[in-house]
Amino acid sequence: MKFSIVIPLYNKSRFVAGAVHSALTQSLAPHEVIVIDDGSTDGGADALAHVTDPRVRIVRQDNAGVSATRNRGIAMATGDWVAFLDADDAYHPEFLAALARAHAACPEADVLATRYRTVYEPTGLPLEPWPTPFCKVELVEDLRLRWMKNSPLCSSSVAVRKARLMQMTTWFVEGESYGEDLDMWFRLGDQAPVAVVNGPFATVRSAVPGSLSSIRPNTMPPFLVRMHQQALDGSIPARHRASALWFVAQHQVSLAREALSMGQRLRALHWLLMAAPRGLLNRRWQMTLAMALFMPVGVADRWQRWRLRSAEVFAQEPVQ
Structure with a gap:
């Protein structure tokens, strides 16, 4: 090779x-x-x-x-x-x-x-x-x-x-x-x-x-905007369209959590509404909605920072 x-x-x-x-x-x-x-x-x-x-x-x-x-x-x-x-x-x-x-x-x-x-x-x-x-x-x-x-x-x-x-x-x-x-x-x-x-x-x-x-943008990056459109117009193979839409929705939930960490409740609810068609029955979406409605801003910020640190460590663990 x-x-x-x-x-x-x-x-x-x-x-x-x-x-x-x-x-x-x-x-x-x-x-x-x-x-x-x-x-x-x-x-x-x-x-x-x-x-x-x-x-x-x-x-x-x-x-x-x-x-x-x-x-x-x-x-x-x-x-x-x-x-x-x-x-x-x-x-x-x-x-x-x-x-x-x-x-x-x-x-x-x-x-x-x-x-x-x-x-x-x-x-x-x-x-x-x-x-x-x-x-x-x-x-x-x-x-x-x-x-x-x-x-x-x-x-x-x-x-x-x-x-x-x-x-x-x-x-x-x-x-x-x-x-x-x-x-x-x-x-x-x-x-x-x-x-x-x-x-x-x-x-x-x-x-x-x-x-x-x-760099962590607080809006949808262009490649995800394209991915969403391509999943809807059939450019992405049929076997991967559902996962593409799911991937975009999960990123929208992440944007909602980022907004919460900055004290932007209305913006968080906006992203959750965007993700709703793929997220209503998802525990992560439901938990984020509860955070947006009920959790104090300072607590949401600390929780988000802890979650990002934990996710980075988990992402590097080898799968045996």
Whole structure:
């Protein structure tokens, strides 16, 4: 298997050398590593001046956004699989080998992935290899439904078959920087199964200044607006339409809880009304309605913060 690794870089000069090192030191050697500096103002690509490995290609461009940057990397890739790695994240040395194991177990999958772990390490210090117990490969037929259990992958733990990418009319939607990755994974999941190794073979840094993952919008992101419309107009395959509508409704309930944490009861009730067609008989929807009607604002805020912390920990627990 020939893996092309695409690393979008924007103002992550402290971290990018570590990301590239983690890509190059795989037990299953990568075919190439493509770093695209998206107009960094902190000398991003200069941090790689010492890298002489011929497998590394460094491209500089004017700032165009993360989606356009990843798309350029896809277009440049010459491997038969395209893997993605954010410039402040890192692979375990066995990451590509784990993807190869997923491919061997589920050759019909066009998306290969592993679980991931999150660490608070904003300084750019190297990440030592971490233990990865042997875990089973899971074939995911409905990615949205699986996502509601816990997030099985992230942008730094995914590889996509290049042939599948070349069949798509749209890769990452340009001009968007929140949910553009989920939009891509769900559209791919509508076309073919996803194989996930249920062990953490990638590390995501949290609390890094400028990280897009730290942004929490208080309205529906564009990809969910599209998902809702596509489920209604039949663009999403029939077998996945119910889960798509359910996924959107669950996000609307989450927006209601975010509104409650900010003391916005009327806004919370608005989101609950939007989610009502899919949520009336759901315990989570009912509990949020009770919170909106009866729970003091301060208590709702503390409860929401605790729930988000607990959900982040749960999402990273490997499934045996």
